[in-house]
Amino acid sequence: ATPTALMVGTGRGAQLGILIKGPEVLEQTRRITTIVLDKTGTVTEGKMWVADVVTAAGTDLRELLHLAGSAENASEHPIARAIAERAHTEIGRLASVESFTNRAGMGIEAVVDGHAVVVGRPATLESEWGLRFPPDLTAAREQAEARGQTVVAASWDGAVRGIFVIADRIKQSSADAVAELRQLGLTTVLLTGDNARTAAVVAAEVGVERVRADVLPSDKSAEVARLQQAGEVVAMVGDGVNDAPALAQADLGLAIGTGTDVAIEASDITLVSGDLRAAVDAIRLARRTLRTIK
Numbered sequence: 001a002t003p004t005a006l007m008v009g010t011g012r013g014a015q016l017g018i019l020i021k022g023p024e025v026l027e028q029t030r031r032i033t034t035i036v037l038d039k040t041g042t043v044t045e046g047k048m049w050v051a052d053v054v055t056a057a058g059t060d061l062r063e064l065l066h067l068a069g070s071a072e073n074a075s076e077h078p079i080a081r082a083i084a085e086r087a088h089t090e091i092g093r094l095a096s097v098e099s100f101t102n103r104a105g106m107g108i109e110a111v112v113d114g115h116a117v118v119v120g121r122p123a124t125l126e127s128e129w130g131l132r133f134p135p136d137l138t139a140a141r142e143q144a145e146a147r148g149q150t151v152v153a154a155s156w157d158g159a160v161r162g163i164f165v166i167a168d169r170i171k172q173s174s175a176d177a178v179a180e181l182r183q184l185g186l187t188t189v190l191l192t193g194d195n196a197r198t199a200a201v202v203a204a205e206v207g208v209e210r211v212r213a214d215v216l217p218s219d220k221s222a223e224v225a226r227l228q229q230a231g232e233v234v235a236m237v238g239d240g241v242n243d244a245p246a247l248a249q250a251d252l253g254l255a256i257g258t259g260t261d262v263a264i265e266a267s268d269i270t271l272v273s274g275d276l277r278a279a280v281d282a283i284r285l286a287r288r289t290l291r292t293i294k
């Protein structure tokens with residue numbers, strides 16, 4: 001009877017858009033105590049756009065768009081796509097880069113028209129590249145972060161010349177899903193490479209209790225392990241290539257079906273739609289299925 005009930009459970013899951021890798025996954029699902037949510041693309045839509053471009057004193061807007069846009073045009077990151085698209089829309093043709101380096105979770109470095117261009121997290125530009133963030137851009141940066149938006153700074157030839165304010169939309173269902181996860185007795189954690197201020201605003205909007213921000217892609221799985229060492233049985237929900245190691249480390253990995261194949265492969269469950277309420281359905285289903293067995 002036990003295997004049959006599990007088969008019925010996984011079959012019911014498939015009907016609900018919850019693809020479960022094997023019957024043993026339901027038992028893991030029932031045991032979880034903490035659920036870690038990736039921010040970008042999981043809690044938010046992950047379809048980013050440039051909401052604002054602000055130049056530092058003495059910087060030409062077209063030059064900022066040209067150099068930062070051309071540099072980012074060599075990257076696949078959603079923030080880079082948004083910047084390159086904005087630049088292309090406003091100024092037309094972009095230059096090809098002479099050299100390009102991606103620094104995962106930090107930003108990019110490129111040579112464009114002979115200029116050494118860096119685009120990335122403001123904090124990282126200071127700590128990794130030794131660049132000073134211009135005081136005349138501080139207010140714009142703080143206002144954007146207070147709205148839950150992400151600020152990316154652009155520099156060339158050793159000076160920060162402007163910022164791009166990157167916007168994303170919180171999925172319509174995220175707040176409801178988080179409320180239900182908490183009703184199920186789970187601790188909710190938001191995990192992101194984004195800065196603490198932006199992350200805190202998003203967490204507050206959807207009702208997530210704890211925030212782990214400024215986490216490098218390579219450290220996401222260590223954050224999951226830390227929760228496990230503290231005695232939590234951890235589920236992780238994510239969509240990106242960056243999330244794959246954390247999804248594999250978690251006691252239960254749940255991939256957003258519209259996300260990357262790498263995330264799906266690393267996970268135990270795929271939520272076919274992008275709707276986080278499917279994670280709630282999965283947990284309810286596991287609890288119900290295993291209750292009927294006992």
Ligand code: ADP
Pocket residue numbers: 039040072075077079080103104105106107108119120121122150151152191192193194195215216217240242
């Ligand atoms: P997340 O955890 O939200 O998926 P990432 O780890 O990919 O984010 O990136 C973390 C941060 O690094 C971004 O919020 C951004 O500030 C910066 N960053 C990463 N890649 C780029 C890029 N190509 N251009 C500008 N900034 C970038």
Ligand code: MG
Pocket residue numbers: 038039040041042046238239240243
């Ligand atoms: Mg993501």
